[in-house]
Amino acid sequence: MEAQRTIQRLIDHITFGHGIHLFLQVLLLEFASVFLTFQFSSSLLLQISNPNFFIGVYAATSVIFLGILIMFTAKMRKRTFSPPLQQVRRLAISILGYIAASGVVITFGYLLLILATTGRTGIDRLDYVFSVMLTTLFAALLAVGYHARVVDKQPDRETITGTVTAWQDSLAWVNEDDRSHAKQDAYDEFTDRMNDLSELLSNAKTVHGRQLRRDFEAWRDDFETHSELSKETIIKGQGENKNERLEQEHQKLETIQRRLRIIAGEQK
Amino acid sequence: MITRYNSPQDAVPHEENLLILTKSGGCYGQDFTDIVQEIRDGIHGDKLLIQEYFHSLDNLVDRDKLIQNSVWIIHWQECLENEPYPHLKHYLETRSYPNEGEIILCVNGSDKAETVGSRYPRVSVAPSKEYLVAYALGHLNTANPACSGGTKKVIEWNNEVCDELGVP
Numbered sequence: 001m002e003a004q005r006t007i008q009r010l011i012d013h014i015t016f017g018h019g020i021h022l023f024l025q026v027l028l029l030e031f032a033s034v035f036l037t038f039q040f041s042s043s044l045l046l047q048i049s050n051p052n053f054f055i056g057v058y059a060a061t062s063v064i065f066l067g068i069l070i071m072f073t074a075k076m077r078k079r080t081f082s083p084p085l086q087q088v089r090r091l092a093i094s095i096l097g098y099i100a101a102s103g104v105v106i107t108f109g110y111l112l113l114i115l116a117t118t119g120r121t122g123i124d125r126l127d128y129v130f131s132v133m134l135t136t137l138f139a140a141l142l143a144v145g146y147h148a149r150v151v152d153k154q155p156d157r158e159t160i161t162g163t164v165t166a167w168q169d170s171l172a173w174v175n176e177d178d179r180s181h182a183k184q185d186a187y188d189e190f191t192d193r194m195n196d197l198s199e200l201l202s203n204a205k206t207v208h209g210r211q212l213r214r215d216f217e218a219w220r221d222d223f224e225t226h227s228e229l230s231k232e233t234i235i236k237g238q239g240e241n242k243n244e245r246l247e248q249e250h251q252k253l254e255t256i257q258r259r260l261r262i263i264a265g266e267q268k
Numbered sequence: 269m270i271t272r273y274n275s276p277q278d279a280v281p282h283e284e285n286l287l288i289l290t291k292s293g294g295c296y297g298q299d300f301t302d303i304v305q306e307i308r309d310g311i312h313g314d315k316l317l318i319q320e321y322f323h324s325l326d327n328l329v330d331r332d333k334l335i336q337n338s339v340w341i342i343h344w345q346e347c348l349e350n351e352p353y354p355h356l357k358h359y360l361e362t363r364s365y366p367n368e369g370e371i372i373l374c375v376n377g378s379d380k381a382e383t384v385g386s387r388y389p390r391v392s393v394a395p396s397k398e399y400l401v402a403y404a405l406g407h408l409n410t411a412n413p414a415c416s417g418g419t420k421k422v423i424e425w426n427n428e429v430c431d432e433l434g435v436p
Contacts, residue, residue, distance in 0.1 A: 178433050225281070229337070230319045
């Protein structure tokens, strides 16, 4: 079970919680396109009169595709509810994942075919640079495909940050004077923002995102059974002497808040 | 914030807070948390939940928070003996707590308890942990939605606090 979750967490770096099917579909199409090229082309070797110029062109194009790959991957992770995926290190893993997947297609579908048909002497620097360009192109295609799914099915960045910030701000109801109407209004606002956050988190699809949703809902279920004074204690925390039960709920709240702050980009 | 109970259904389940005023966190050689657990274990049924609430002794002026607890457990030696907290002394002397509430003073030693009892005749004075648990349960098993008439008492206490705080 744990191994399965670990694998799923790794896959989330590529799929961002939107299933492996698109990934496999695109990879198979890439294989098909490379094999079809091989089938209908007399030679896979590039025959160009000015190879140095084209090495430059392919390299520059690779950089553009890499830029597209980075841009779309970086945008996607910002719309997930996974705190780890917000880390730059994880972005690098996602990008390397896309490149590795496409690299496999190019290596087995293109370079090895050339080597098999022409031998090591037939392949030169131009073919390698062309392979790099194809790899970044396919990687960018994968990222754009997943980005389209994320855009379709996930709330936008503004909604995520706005909902999280509004909920966090609404926790300040505990600071209002007990006798004031403002406290009742602030409490009602808090209840509404809690519903908004619950609805937002229902969109979580990654392993960590779904874990956050479960933790939030479990915390909320416990929280709502308490008296108003206990609710305030859970939100504010306690001094030296502590009710351990409420302290545990306070700490759960803090971990949820910390993860939400990361998702909203307020904390690293 | 505390909300008014308009029907018996609103009061089930009901979570009650036990105010504990202490510096050390314990009495009779035991932590208050353990004593509250003993109280919790003695509550009839599952319609009344209790939570201990340790209010800061530096903020006893905040009476609005204190009155939201139906049981006040006060460590007499730490909080009243040398009158270090005039607000607290004033609350007890003027009965500035909900009528439906229960005030229990924890006093180490039977002789001392008698003296304190004569000084504060309207509150319960517990010379031992057993007395404290018994006094607390006496209140909590009366104002308990699981008992006959208990729901009415819970509603009365809750709405009395709402009246005090001006909750509509």
